[in-house]
Amino acid sequence: MSMTKRGFIRVLGGGAVFAAGAAWAVPRLDAMPEAAIAGWKGPSSDECDTRRRALAWAMLAPNPHNMQPWLVDLSELEFVTLHVDRTRLLPQTDPFGRQITIGHGAFLELLSIAASADGYRAEIAPFPLGTEAGQPVARVHFVRDASLKTDALFAQIPKRRTTRIAFDGRPPSAEHIAALRAISDMPLTIAIEPARVEALRKLAIAGSEFEMSIPRTHKESIDVVRLGAEEIARHRDGISLTGPMMWALRQAGVMTHDKAMTPGTLAWNGGRDYALRGYASAAGFGWFSTDGNTRAIQIAAGRAYARLNLKATELDVAMQPHSQTLQEYPEMAALFADMRRETATGEGRTLQMFFRLGYAGDAGPSPRRPLDAIVMKA
Numbered sequence: 379m380s381m382t383k384r385g386f387i388r389v390l391g392g393g394a395v396f397a398a399g400a401a402w403a404v405p406r407l408d409a410m411p412e413a414a415i416a417g418w419k420g421p422s423s424d425e426c427d428t429r430r431r432a433l434a435w436a437m438l439a440p441n442p443h444n445m446q447p448w449l450v451d452l453s454e455l456e457f458v459t460l461h462v463d464r465t466r467l468l469p470q471t472d473p474f475g476r477q478i479t480i481g482h483g484a485f486l487e488l489l490s491i492a493a494s495a496d497g498y499r500a501e502i503a504p505f506p507l508g509t510e511a512g513q514p515v516a517r518v519h520f521v522r523d524a525s526l527k528t529d530a531l532f533a534q535i536p537k538r539r540t541t542r543i544a545f546d547g548r549p550p551s552a553e554h555i556a557a558l559r560a561i562s563d564m565p566l567t568i569a570i571e572p573a574r575v576e577a578l579r580k581l582a583i584a585g586s587e588f589e590m591s592i593p594r595t596h597k598e599s600i601d602v603v604r605l606g607a608e609e610i611a612r613h614r615d616g617i618s619l620t621g622p623m624m625w626a627l628r629q630a631g632v633m634t635h636d637k638a639m640t641p642g643t644l645a646w647n648g649g650r651d652y653a654l655r656g657y658a659s660a661a662g663f664g665w666f667s668t669d670g671n672t673r674a675i676q677i678a679a680g681r682a683y684a685r686l687n688l689k690a691t692e693l694d695v696a697m698q699p700h701s702q703t704l705q706e707y708p709e710m711a712a713l714f715a716d717m718r719r720e721t722a723t724g725e726g727r728t729l730q731m732f733f734r735l736g737y738a739g740d741a742g743p744s745p746r747r748p749l750d751a752i753v754m755k756a
């Protein structure tokens with residue numbers, strides 16, 4: 379997530395532009411650390427446990443704030459038992475863990491796709507002991523199946539991104555919309571009519587700004603922002619801000635966690651402007667809702683979102699979720715209701731994922747921790 383050159387000049391103001399010039403002269407300065415994105419090359423070649431090979435791919439799943447809230451128990455041969463890492467939740471903005479569960483669904487989908495590439499069927503039993511907090515999310519049996527073909531989406535796993543940079547302003551084409559609808563396991567609505575897009579864009583912007591205005595919800599995001607290569611290498615999760623321009627902002631003392639928490643600072647305005655530029659460039663939005671909102675449905679929504687994001691990758695269609703106005707904390711209630719109305723989400727239905735769709739360059743991979751960080755010790 380690096381800022382554009384123009385945005386950077388605006389944020390820094392005249393005096394520090396000189397420092398920025400120095401930063402641009404060194405393009406690798408403060409680059410994303412190689413170790414933090416090594417996971418995108420897939421499992422190491424000497425990894426022969428099929429479960430671990432599939433897990434290495436599953437860790438690349440989209441998940442809220444890149445918290446990677448997964449823990450796996452591999453103590454039983456042929457099985458992966460998936461748990462929630464309860465130290466990696468987002469209680470302020472995701473009080474019921476709906477989004478965290480969606481991230482688990484995405485993880486299970488990638489696990490299943492990757493297992494197919496090794497000739498294994500991943501038989502997923504969601505919530506085998508019920509949905510009480512602390513119980514496993516899924517028990518997955520790896521069953522050898524010689525007749526199984528590699529899932530066609532497997533090749534897209536290392537290329538998939540959440541694209542936060544500005545899109546080029548084109549709406550998704552009719553052909554791409556049809557291909558996304560065809561792959562979607564959930565009824566998918568895509569809006570590209572300018573008036574509707576404008577109304578949705580305004581709501582998304584309002585929701586993002588509103589969340590930034592509430593200290594406890596804004597802090598939850600700022601706490602997981604990783605500023606610069608050193609913090610990224612240390613955590614390998616969260617929201618990464620790196621690159622030469624971010625380096626110069628930090629050197630100038632204007633980009634710190636504290637300043638990003640303080641309305642009116644260059645850091646706070648820069649964060650808001652960055653998000654708003656993304657929405658301003660959106661010429662299409664997509665979403666799906668579900669009838670009911672059980673944990674199993676949330677898992678299914680995550681699986682559907684992962685497949686959609688992978689198909690979009692194949693088509694070179696960029697995607698970025700917007701979650702603020704879908705979130706269930708009390709202060710968001712009015713905008714939450716507006717978003718339901720604008721997306722025609724009916725009574726009893728839950729808007730699970732809402733995202734902008736369009737075209738952009740490669741936003742680059744986001745960090746992941748090593749596989750052993752999620753494997754439970756015996």
Ligand SMILES: Cc1cc2nc3c(=O)[nH]c(=O)nc-3n(C[C@H](O)[C@H](O)[C@H](O)COP(=O)(O)O)c2cc1C
Pocket residue numbers: 438439440441442443444477478480481484538539540541542616698699700701702743744
């Ligand atoms: C349930 C869910 C909600 C998300 N909400 C947002 C969001 O509001 N804004 C955003 O930029 N990304 C959102 N994301 C994307 C994650 O931030 C992203 O997957 C994560 O940072 C890892 O990056 P990657 O997808 O490029 O691997 C969401 C992902 C999931 C699964």
